[in-house]
Amino acid sequence: MLLAPIYTQPIGPPVHHHLKLRDQSTSPALPCLSNPAPLFLLCFILDQVVLKKTARVVRALAMVAITVPCTIDQIPLVKCPKVANAAVPTVDMSAPGAEAAVAEACRGVGFFRATNHGAPAALAEALESRAAAFFALPHREKLEHASARPFGYGSKSIGSNGDVGWLEYLLLAVGSSSVQASSLRAALEEYTVAVREVGGRVLELMAEGLGLEDRGALRRMVVDAAGSDEMVRVNHYPACPLASGVTGFGEHTDPQIISVLRSNRTGGLQIMLRDGRWVPVAPDPDSLFVNVGDSLQVLTNGRFRSVKHRVVAPEAGKQARLSVIYFGGPAATQRIAPLPELLRDGEQSLYREFTWGEYKNAAYKTRLGDHRLGPFELPAANAEHHCSSSSKAVQPTPPHVARVH
Numbered sequence: 001m002l003l004a005p006i007y008t009q010p011i012g013p014p015v016h017h018h019l020k021l022r023d024q025s026t027s028p029a030l031p032c033l034s035n036p037a038p039l040f041l042l043c044f045i046l047d048q049v050v051l052k053k054t055a056r057v058v059r060a061l062a063m064v065a066i067t068v069p070c071t072i073d074q075i076p077l078v079k080c081p082k083v084a085n086a087a088v089p090t091v092d093m094s095a096p097g098a099e100a101a102v103a104e105a106c107r108g109v110g111f112f113r114a115t116n117h118g119a120p121a122a123l124a125e126a127l128e129s130r131a132a133a134f135f136a137l138p139h140r141e142k143l144e145h146a147s148a149r150p151f152g153y154g155s156k157s158i159g160s161n162g163d164v165g166w167l168e169y170l171l172l173a174v175g176s177s178s179v180q181a182s183s184l185r186a187a188l189e190e191y192t193v194a195v196r197e198v199g200g201r202v203l204e205l206m207a208e209g210l211g212l213e214d215r216g217a218l219r220r221m222v223v224d225a226a227g228s229d230e231m232v233r234v235n236h237y238p239a240c241p242l243a244s245g246v247t248g249f250g251e252h253t254d255p256q257i258i259s260v261l262r263s264n265r266t267g268g269l270q271i272m273l274r275d276g277r278w279v280p281v282a283p284d285p286d287s288l289f290v291n292v293g294d295s296l297q298v299l300t301n302g303r304f305r306s307v308k309h310r311v312v313a314p315e316a317g318k319q320a321r322l323s324v325i326y327f328g329g330p331a332a333t334q335r336i337a338p339l340p341e342l343l344r345d346g347e348q349s350l351y352r353e354f355t356w357g358e359y360k361n362a363a364y365k366t367r368l369g370d371h372r373l374g375p376f377e378l379p380a381a382n383a384e385h386h387c388s389s390s391s392k393a394v395q396p397t398p399p400h401v402a403r404v405h
Helices: 037-064 098-108 121-135 139-145 182-209 294-299 356-364 383-393
Strands: 090-092 111-115 152-158 163-173 229-237 247-252 258-263 269-272 278-280 288-292 309-312 321-329
Touching: 090 098, 098 111, 098 182, 121 139, 121 163, 121 182, 121 229, 121 321, 139 152, 163 247, 182 229, 182 258, 182 288, 182 321, 229 247, 294 356
Parallel strands: 090 111
Antiparallel strands: 111 288, 152 163, 163 229, 229 321, 247 309, 258 288, 258 321, 269 278, 269 309
16 A cells, blocks of 8 residues: 555546447447338337436446546556456464464465454444445535545555545544544544454464564564554455456555455455565455555565555446555554564674655655665665574474464
């Protein structure tokens, strides 16, 4: 997710009042009729067909409350390979040995599905229902209910550097009151409290999996830190009636320490594997999906890798996708550098030190797909040693602990 101001721009195709059915230069000529009545009847029938098709497009876009014509000309299309859903690592957070499973998933993919996470399903379902009702409001009303800047409601534009997608969204700071709709605000607050605690427990498991003596070392940077930079984003991807493979949210990594995602039953999320292949992730409303962020990659000196991901908008006729993401970032003054306890046996840092505020400001100036960590990387003179020492740190998962599926 790119941390940037919100620009609201309704999405949808232009609705033309005069539609040409075919290119007249290639259409066969209509037969000459001595009685013009059948021709009039044929034209009437064709007009009705055009009107019905146009009405279907308008109805499909009603959920995003189109107020001015706008095309998808600037939204890129995604080539979606015909592959099965990815075998996403799955971690049972209630099982013995969950810390080893979390560490293995973060080393291998940088992404995993968390089950038995403890966040009540009723809270997620209530938020999904109220968020869907909010996005069904007319565009003007959505702006009135959540118009605060830089947080609030936005559509199509993602940041200020030219990234666009077929979506609308709410971007909110944890603890803020940017949303005026009381029922939605209450549902967001209750859900955020629960998923924030899940994020804290995940950070503790990560610390244990890394072998840190202080299991709270990562948690204290986010959940227990004064002034931590935590946000919640609610993304709504309406079905796109114009084309398939339309980008909903472009490929990117999350800059924070971790992010925790939950979606409805509509797919569209894809992750990039280490070999460069894009694979779809099957939706699972009962689970939460955890992303390793750029900052965590630096804190672990590359042991955990942030995962590049993207979303493809639903095709015409499919249910809209709705996802809620909690982003766990530290305070602006938090120092981001490899944890000293991990720099053993002469291992050198792969990154220069920076603060979260510095990295966040740098992220404002980039495009979604840019390699944001690039300017902070040091010459990998010790990379070979680092890789070998990291591989030695990965221990086989005993049969009695939570396995990565």
